[in-house]
Amino acid sequence: MSAADFRKLADLFPDETVTHSYVQDIQLPAAGGKNSGGKPSAGTFALITLDNGLDHSKPTTLGPNTLVELGTVLEGLKDRAARGEIVGVGVTGKPYFLVAGADLSAVKSLNNRDHGLWMAQLGHDVYATLANLGVPSFAFINGVALGGGLEIALQSTYRTVSTGAGALALPEAFIGLVPGWGGVYILPRLIGPENAVKVMIENPLSNNRTLTGPQAFGLGMADAMFEPADFVEQSLAWAAGVISGDAAPERPNAVDPSDPAVAGRWAGAIAAGRAFVESKTSNASPAPAKVLDIMEANRTMSQEDSAALECETLAGLMQTDEFRSTVYAFLDLVQKRTKRPAGAPDRKLARPVTKVGVVGAGLMAGQLALLFARQLKVPVVMTDIDQARVDKGVGYVHAEVDKLLAKKRISPDAANRTRALVTGSVSKEAFADADFVIEAVFEELNVKKQVFAEVEAIVSPECILATNTSSLSVTAMAADLVHPERLVGFHFFNPVAVMPLLEIVRAPKTDDAVLATAFELAKGLKKSAVLVKDAAAFVVNRLLLRLMGEVTAAFDEGTPAEVADNALRPMGLPMTPFTLGAMVGLPVAQHVQESLHAAFGDRFTVSQNLQKLIDNGVKSLWAPEKGPDGKPFIPAETLALLSFGTSPSTGGEVLRRTQDALAEEIGLMLDEGVVAGPEDIDLCMILGAGWPMFLGGITPYLDRVGASERVNGKRFLAPGVASAAVAA
């Protein structure tokens, strides 16, 4: 076939932002290079530049039209090679990108399995031409090379990489696909099966980690590495050396799969990969296992046979809602929606923040002070009721700075600067010239109201007051303020330095300037902010507690602990409910649950068993270490504290019950106007609770399993948003 045979697919995407394949003929320097004098050129080298003509904020991607153009160009070059007109072909990209990968929006919209298969076959058709030009092909990896972009490089005969290249990866297992344009076949052969599993499985499933140019070179993914300042020049000179036979790359990590020793390593790498997938996803998403299935099978296959398997697998995975949900979560939410938070006022209304006050010097206060000082680089003053607490709080921040310095995360000068920015005082007078004061005191309404009354007596009328409350009413906190319009909720997640979400809580009187400032602050703190209405526990904690409440209730009713706690495995959540409860702290969880029960009634059941654990100082239901059989167990003395009902559920029943509870709660939250839409719920759960993208956060999953229809009589998201456009 030729690329033109896929025109029918390309024609489905008339609006594709095409990445063009521009060809320049370059006369290679004669062998011997610079001292060759006037000797004739070593031949003509055709260099393809992949460029969409847009600036670096618009990555180059591979859509059907792009691939057809590239394939047609390569076929022309193959003809020229056959005529002896060229001695080699190179592929590189516009500045900062080789290619950022397949056009996921386009792939996601391929609802017909045949169209998906065409897309997979089109890629293979184009890359097969690249790999069989009749002359050597070279990829000059100048920048970002993801997925199908990196596979262009892998399918080339040789590769150079820039020391400045960032983001090299095969993220398909994370996206919900497989590196099925040859990556899964070539990579283990090129860099060894263990490294290949690291690149294709471990990195994608570890927050979609990518490789730098030097890391990729270290793994053996490129034959030569050059600095960005003259990367193209040096890559071409290197290619000339290879073509003339002066330079022959060594590939110490490359393996021959037919070697029995390699077969053993191959199987070991697959097994390690499967264990990793199980630990990270509970096998809740099909794609990672498929990557390993193909790699396992293709050890003894020809590249053509593997290609056929890759295409079939891709075509199947493209029709999964796990894939579509991931694209929705990754592109529509995390990449796009975070940049324009729904409901955020015009940023021009924002006021400058040149000094921050933190009321309290406890652990949360210290985390906040460190974050503000590091990111905003403005003075931060912490207050508490006595000097000892103040010293301890400031001391914590300084110690954290020292840790960052020891890990070389910051320079000595930055450490000095940050330490100097954070000071403490026993008097709130220190807040007099602050623009923003946030409280992190005990989670008790009257305490917080008292604090704000004191602060308001000192600060300017424009100074913004913020609360980090997780469950109290911001509205009630503002009730007695002289300027209630200045109070805003600023709810971080633990650990503050790591978790990317910030729930910004608008109380009824919070004014736009305050809100705009809060959003600008969030940006300055490098957090993704979601605007939420003042409703008990906002979004993340409300849903987490509803979920934990359902599972705990099932346990209290008599469901065995291992059944209850493992019932949600098919969702692939980052940890089980009981583990989460222990991590949050049982008293904290119970406290929030009580607030929610007070606000919403019996939907949030307060577990008497849980209270008994708290009363007896038990920190976790599960014993800290595993039992003799290697499984978690509940210590007998813990068990003795508890009492159970007589209506146990199966895991399936617990799962369904939890799905329905989540669907009910989200439906109510949307009715109450807690957030602008289900997208914000999903964004919150992804960024604040680490819920997986293959769930799309949560609402695509609830639509997928029918919970939305069961409970609310309708879906959260229209078909096509995070699922197939037309119901199958």
Add this chain to the structure above:
Amino acid sequence: MSQARSSRNTRTVRDVVFVDGVRTPFGRAGEKGIYAGTRADDLVVKCIRELMRRNPSLPADRVDEVAIAATTQTGDQGLTIGRTAALLAGLPRTVPGFAVDRMCAGAMTAVTTTASGIAFGAYDVVIAGGVEHMGNHPMGEGGDPNPRFMSERLVDPAALNMGNTAENLHDRFPAITKDRTDAYAVASQDKLAAAYGKGQIQPDLAPVATMKPGQGWTVNTVDEPPRPGTSLEDLAALRTPFRPHGRVTAGNAAGLNDGATAALLASADAAAELGLPVKMRLVSYAFAGVEPEVMGIGPVPATEKALRNAGLGIGDIGLFEINEAFAVQVLSFLDHFGISDDDPRVNRYGGAIAVGHPLASSGVRLMNQLARQFEEDPSVRYGMTTMCIGLGMGATVIWENPRHSEYAGYSGAVFPGDNSAAETATTEPATTETEGAAA
């Protein structure tokens, strides 16, 4: 290098050698030129990196200074381009840099200034060069001449336009006719084409990759300005833009160009210590001022002064690399010294009329070419690089060929391109002509 070399008791003047020089291919300025869309500082970076690559025995932290010239020091030629280029080239942050401006003699001044620092003992090794992206920085851009130039008749405003000064030079020397300048220009094109054919130009060019919208990356390895095969008839048809029925045309003058150059200079001692080759030894240099209205005559007094400094006569000079801003300016120099228009000692590879003249970069191009001619012709002992400068100046640097039989200094472990056995490096300080003249 722990020994102090500048204290009161031990002051010596040290020999300075030209180790190596490179340049980018030159481009035609303007939207269609090869460097449209390319930054001037990036052109310098290519040269510095090529120099470092060609001289791997030089540790980067031994570079003591980076002096880069540019006539217009704003935008991509601003921000103290010697320092920015050093950082962008990946030299260690410990390597300082500065910017130089003497219009067309910028790179030449970068060389003489840093060479003086070497001789004085302030530096061991330096990088000196220049750049002009005349597409990004049209000549005279942003200039604000003091009105006193006009009100007090200090300088004829017309003298700020170099083409006018070239016409003025024709007025002063009626013997230099348009026929002679056109013939000289044709010869310049022919000589450059021949030099390209023999591979005498290409070895000192640093390739420059460029990317243009809708075209993709390419790599530039040859000069864009040359118009090989230019005939007298072609030139006769050109306009005389500076005067009706004038003599100066685009054909007998250098064009508007983009390009960069860089050279590696060292003390003879440091070159020996680091095993660096020696292509030329600096003998003397001089700058001189003339009437701005006839700036093209500048090389004459500069040369007389440099010869005097060196204790040499014009007859001692076996090779001339004279910048061809205008053919009339070259011919005025040749006439002054009684050298014929087609003397084979002059601009053997052709000159700026053919290859181009990105203002502040050209000085090092002249040196690169003289160094290669020295290598080709060990019978020549002394050579000269000289050029005219806007606002009425001239610059001349005299060099000695280390391959000449009477050369006494350190001449490098191995001559580049030589297959002969390494010569024994001498670390004894050579007595320089400069010192002799000063004594």
